[in-house]
Amino acid sequence: MQYIVNGSESDHRTSTGLNNRKLLMWAFLGSDSMFFGPLIATHFIHRGKSLHGPIEDIFNIPVTTISTFVLLLSSLAMVLALAGIQRGDLRSFRIWTATTALLGMVFIGFQMVEFTEFAAEGLTPRTSLFGSTFLTLTGFHGAHVTVGILWLWSIFFASFRGKIKKENSLDVEIAGLYWHFVDIVWIIIFGVVYLVGTYGVEDRLIEHASVIGRLIG
């Protein structure tokens, strides 16, 4: 057992070879999964338990399918933006970063229209348990997308101040990791909350009515 001093500085090499900030983003995404997990579970275990107001029958699956597709396309644009900056092609980076952010904004637009329509039909976070769990879950997802949009515009404008170059394409890669993650979370929400959620909803509506009937009667 010996203690050997090595004179050569190797400060800039990390032990795993992975960049600190990239590893931080991976750790954050792992942690964020444990944030969405309980939110999705909270929504799902209360399926059919809500006593008032509209439930999954309120969903407009075709419209949400379109907004889901828009968000999926944004991930493709994100990949192209990263590929652009890694080639050192600033023009391609700017076009695709702006496209990603705009597609994200279209998705948020869809969500705002959806929430407004639901509110008009009497579904708000206060009116029912279904409203609380559904709107909180999708609202937090929307907030994540919004942070991503702000981030993308930040690096978009930073590129005009010469701050985004081929050498620091990692800055774009990390933003991209976040963006793809938020996209994947939406795929799960769309699958579990929208598609599985609406399955057999007519039967549950009848059951629902009889429960309410018993409660009133």
Added chain:
Amino acid sequence: MVSIALPKRPVSPTGVWGWITTVDHKRIGVLYGVSALVFFVLAGIEALVMRMQLAEADSDLISTDAYNALFTMHGTTMIFMVIMPLGAAFFNFLIPLMIGARDVAFPRLNAFSYWLFIFGAILMNISFFNSSAPDAGWFAYAPLTSNAFSGSSGVDYWILGLQVLGIGTLSAGFNFVITILNLRAPGMTLMRMPIFAWMTLIISFLIIFAFPVITVAITLLLFDRFFGTNFYSTAAGADPLLWQHLFWVFGHPEVYILILPAMGIISDILPTFTRKPLFGYTTIVLAGAVIAFLGFGVWAHHMFTVGLGGWAISAFAVSTMGIAVPTGVKIFNWLATLYGGSITFKTPMLFTIGFISMFLLGGLSGVMHAIVPVDTQQSDTYFIVAHFHYVLFGGSVFGLTAGLYYWFPKITGRMMSETLGKVHFWLMLIGFNLTFFPMHFLGVLGMPRRIYTYSGDQGWEGINQLVSAGSFVVALAVLIMLLNILRSMRAGQPAGQNPWGAPTLEWSIPSPPPHYNFAVVPTVRSLYPLWNEDGETVNPPDLPYVDESSIHMPSPSYWPLVVAAAITIAAGALLIWQWHSWTGYLVISLSGFLGIYSIYRWVFEPITATESIEAGVHH
């Protein structure tokens, strides 16, 4: 930029301003430690008042409400403001020294973690001045904590304080995962790390996976209380067990977040005072990892009496018994390390042995709770109080105290008094057992926890008097510890580099360490770099002279503090919002603006201020 209007970036780490803007992991560690000791005294006083109330039957020293607030704040304070930050104090001070790094991976994020911790803790404790301290128990069961049943703002303070503090804990978790994985010195492979570094890595993973769950639970409760949602409203059809599940999915890993630092500390102390390598290093590491994995699969043993159904209860009973196996493995490894060692009974070693024996007792009563019929009898009685104090006080606090005595020389450059240390240990051991051992009997005799008084004919008074007397012996022991710290800081014997003849990397540099830690980054060849093959302590070789000014360290920064303050003010503004909505909106908007602006300033601030290098040259 508007930098003209802003205070100049501090470049020299001196004075109060130097502490406030510090990003040095060692100073942040000291800040954590000192703050935690202040809260330790506060939580201790809360406990003593409770024990005075319970010392006699039919006592009316304090009211029911005050008693509820005291046990709630005692538990919350001890867990989130004493044991966790004491662990954090050691992580911060020691991890870079142990793995041969000059700082943590994200020094400013580290300062941010500390400020959020202290601001969140203060926010929660302000409730005492508003005479509405949280009073729903440290696990704050909803629907009890919903507006319908807890109308005062006590629960609001609890939610907001914990939320702020939790963001800080999460940031620290990320920081230490990356630091330990990425900043190890050349040759410091994972399996050459001291056990404390391993346990810190495992705890950091537990934090980043468990804290989001409590964040969700608290956020939903916050929405219910402030915005009228229905998550915990059984009247709207919500599952009354939702909070319990979410809370304990977090709460059980939290138990391991509290105990693993102590296990790490004593695993590094044992080799030093037995002059033997730790027995079964690899199995201790693996046992720690297994405990962390299983820790996510045992939460419902906190809920055996709520009616989960036979299958669920059986599964959780088995997993709970299972988690005792890796814990037992560790205990046997520690005993095997003691066996045949040349033991010296210095104070750190006394607390280490105290830890092993007291934790063993707490672990044994823990296994009893895995047996569901027994647990059903003991649930919500003083038996449970006895059990978790053996684990958290006899375990965590004893282990952390061992760490204090062991690393105090490294932190301050001075030894703590051995005489006072021994008095401290024996008083603590006697007082602790006098306080908590009789609680087992109280529990078996049927005394429920959390009652503010009992009648004389129940036969609990004698034992309660014993318990209360014991608690004052513990208080005396803590006073002696504080006296020892204060005296030794000024008048302790100079420690030198390696006063214990310890084997790990932090003892290869001066005490206290220079702000850059290692003048030359070491290359590590073994688990015990400062011991030779015969287990003799060797001095590190003389290092080539390195000009201090050539070592670039991150400069101090006040942006972490400003962002933390903005988050705390935004949280506090929700309380203002309840009282006067437009004032609340105004404060939230202003702090939101301040927060976002400061985050941008933080992100675009260079890590090293150019002035600081020049200052170094002039110095």
